[in-house]
Amino acid sequence: MWYTSIDQDQFRTYTKQEARIALAYWQSVRIDYLCENQSNQPLFKQKIGYYTRKSKQLLKEVITDLSNQEGITKELTQLDFEYTLDCLDLSFTNLEKRISCSKFGEEMTDDILAVEKEMEFLKQRIEITPGDSLLEEYDRGVYLLYECMLLADRANSHEHKIKSEIQHRLDSVLKLMRPSFRKTQKHCKNYIAHLGLETKQEHALINQYTVDLCGMFEAMFEAAKLTRITFKTARLLASEFSTEAEVHLWNDKINEASAITQNRLICVNMQRASNLLEALS
Helix, strand or coil: CHHHHCCHHHHHHHHHHHHHHHHHHHHHHHHHHHHHHCCCCCCHHHHHHHHHHHHHHHHHHHHHHHCCCCHHHHHHHHHHHHHHHHHHHHHHHCHHHHHHHHHCCCCCCHHHHHHHHHHHHHHHHHHHCCCCCHHHHHHHHHHHHHHHHHHHCCCCCCHHHHHHHHHHHHHHHHHHCCCCHHHHHHHHHHHHHCCCCCHHHHHHHHHHHHHHHHHHHHHHHHHHHHHHHHHHHHHHHCCCCCCHHHHHHHHHHHHHHHHHHHHHHHHHHHHHHHHHHHHHC
């Protein structure tokens, strides 16, 4: 594991920094989700304000502790920080636009660019750390899933070839997002043990981290399954035998399922980061 060569104090600081940044990132995703699904609810503005303040505070804390880091952990923290800061800026900038697009059923033109930026970010992370950690496997799975989304946009050209490429990538994602419980538990034990915590605290965090990581992988597995279903049914509905009513009903069902899946992804990832921060405070 790449982190075993890292001093425990440095690794503990890095883990806390990573949790802060992850929580700030998923709060930016929560802001986008609220704009798309809850903009007409009474507490909408208060929720946006809350997540905005919390995210900014978390990133301020990251900046404060960055001077205490060195080597690969500092490099990873800076990479994560800069990417998340861009995400937050984009969320704040596009608030009204995202609300408007959601109301009128229009696509956000910036979303494809955002996917490409996240893919570049994931690629950089994967290059920095060797692929011998469960979290690196997760990153690779997310990267492949985004590749599927971009390929699907080009499905009209070289359709058979692209269809095969998408199916192959989705199969790989589903496999990556279903690690065995033993593998997940082993990763969590090794990861948390390197934090140098007291025995009682270490055991409690291993158990919690295992639960959180299982939830994270399961949520992304469901997202990959939904992507596969969407791709397959979209091809069927594109035929001349589908009525406008059928297409409209399908769109409604997919949008509803996507909102549920996205909400679960946000919740499990925010919970993982929050639990780590609480344990390391």
